[in-house]
Amino acid sequence: MTKQKGDKTGSILWICANLHQAVKKSLPTFTLDRGFEFSNAAIRGERQCLLQSVWIASLLRELKVDAGIAMVWKNDKGQVSNMGHVCAVAALPNGQRVVVDCSDPQPFIEHRGLFMSVEGAGYRFVEPSYKHGIMVSAKDLKTDKVISSDRLKTLDESYVRSQFSFYRGERAPGGFMGKPPTKAGLAASEKLFRLSMGQNPNNPLSTWLLSLTLGKQGKLQEAKVFKDQARNLYEKFGWIPPSLK
């Protein structure tokens, strides 16, 4: 990457690329089971997608670069998931955006589906368009309108906090992901998904997994209530995952 004095966009891209490597090297162990805990990052050098994205965004903010995180629902290869990944997004001086992903060997990646905020509209599922790795616009799936990238905002504090609780619930020992799940584990998952929803009632993923956890516990009536609630949230934000259709 070439840099010229006074080229702020080039400088920010250069900072992002260097921090991408620094974060990967400083937290060498990727683990889905424990990598979302900052305590494990510090003590064991562990990371996963949410933590590494929050961490790199926090470092960028330390350097006065506007940055945050977005959920990924369609990756760069077009594979769709129910927000199964998280990335960092940094703002460039001209309002364009760049996606920084420490799960990829390259610093910049063109994820094709993100969950972010749209200025004046709130949370939205969007399909970004890129030019040479830089996000220039995105289609708001709720309205089908193409919006300029400067209207895309990263997820807010309450969403970030609720997403940490979500991963704790998802990965609770013997819980939602437990093989096999245990009664105590599922109860722990339920509690953490409810905590996540308390921190941000508009987190569709927490709502959906609470429904699935309640289902595993045999609480079918309540599971149906939260399934409907989750579906409504996804619909409100512009995209419904195949598993909820």
Added chain:
Amino acid sequence: MQAKLGLFILLVPTIGFTKPIPSFSSPAFRQLVEESYGHTGQKGSWQSFSDQMNKRLKTATIRLGQMFLQLLEKI
């Protein structure tokens, strides 16, 4: 060069994460970290987190200091 060295010395405590990182406003980030220690039950605090992460970054990227020096020139 002397000026650069001075800047580096000034930068170490600033960029060295000895203060809360103003990501999502500093109290919020600090809260995320403290909640993590609370949830895992591991011994630690914001201060120990800052120290350990700072050490990790410095160990992993020796040229980090140089990087921030260059950064100042570019931004």
